Amino acid sequence: MKQQMKAALIRKYGQDQPEIITVPTPQLGDQDVLVKIHAASINPIDLKTKDGNLKMLLKYHLPLILGSDFAGTIEQVGAKVTRFKVGDQVYGRVQKNRIGTFAEWIAVSQADIARKPANLTFEQAAAIPLVGLTSYQALFDVMKIKRGDKLLIQAGSGGIGTIAIQLAKLAGAYVATTTSSQNAAFVEQLGG
Numbered sequence: 001m002k003q004q005m006k007a008a009l010i011r012k013y014g015q016d017q018p019e020i021i022t023v024p025t026p027q028l029g030d031q032d033v034l035v036k037i038h039a040a041s042i043n044p045i046d047l048k049t050k051d052g053n054l055k056m057l058l059k060y061h062l063p064l065i066l067g068s069d070f071a072g073t074i075e076q077v078g079a080k081v082t083r084f085k086v087g088d089q090v091y092g093r094v095q096k097n098r099i100g101t102f103a104e105w106i107a108v109s110q111a112d113i114a115r116k117p118a119n120l121t122f123e124q125a126a127a128i129p130l131v132g133l134t135s136y137q138a139l140f141d142v143m144k145i146k147r148g149d150k151l152l153i154q155a156g157s158g159g160i161g162t163i164a165i166q167l168a169k170l171a172g173a174y175v176a177t178t179t180s181s182q183n184a185a186f187v188e189q190l191g192g
């Protein structure tokens with residue numbers, strides 16, 4: 001592990017492009033693992049954060065490294081980490097107050113990661129956490145859907161829609177969705 005790493009950060013809201021500069025590698029807390037990031041995905045929240053559209057809700061100090069989702073390999077574990085070890089391939093979404101996955105390494109709590117499924121590439125795995133968690137929470141924690149329920153999932157071809165349709169179908173729900181005609185065939189095959 002190097003003391004310094006490359007990261008993409010913004011110095012002010014509304015900045016057109018993030019800058020890639022050298023910053024200190026993150027420090028580990030006792031419950032944290034240090035992950036060498038192999039892939040990070042761009043979520044709409046990254047663009048809204050960059051443009052300052054969320055600054056009433058999320059109080060960040062600038063400069064700010066963007067990025068919530070990632071997949072990578074654990075290179076170091078904190079003193080109280082019990083669930084993971086060096087070398088584990090993991091993916092996850094960092095907490096809102098610890099964003100910064102557009103970088104070479106991220107320090108993340110062991111509570112916020114899971115083992116990467118072996119049948120997914122790092123790029124595929126990095127695309128899942130935020131849309132997956134949002135969809136899962138909406139369907140199961142909030143709506144508590146069950147087999148036979150009838151759902152309308154709007155914008156089925158989007159990031160949330162594609163995951164939510166598949167989770168709802170897996171749970172045995174009947175799903176209707178909306179989409180533009182160019183994405184209709186894509187959305188239909190998500191039903192399985």
Ligand SMILES: NC(=O)c1ccc[n+]([C@@H]2O[C@H](COP(=O)([O-])OP(=O)(O)OC[C@H]3O[C@@H](n4cnc5c(N)ncnc54)[C@H](OP(=O)(O)O)[C@@H]3O)[C@@H](O)[C@H]2O)c1
Pocket residue numbers: 043044045130131134155156157158159160161178179180181183
């Ligand atoms: N992405 C996340 O992790 C996340 C987390 C929390 C909340 N959300 C919220 O969930 C919603 C969907 O987010 P997303 O990330 O899935 O968005 P997205 O990937 O950008 O997908 C949006 C989809 O909406 C459809 N669409 C675009 N304009 C439309 C319009 N005027 N009327 C009807 N449909 C339209 C498009 O599909 P067609 O071209 O096929 O119509 C597009 O695929 C947003 O409100 C977002 O704020 C997202």
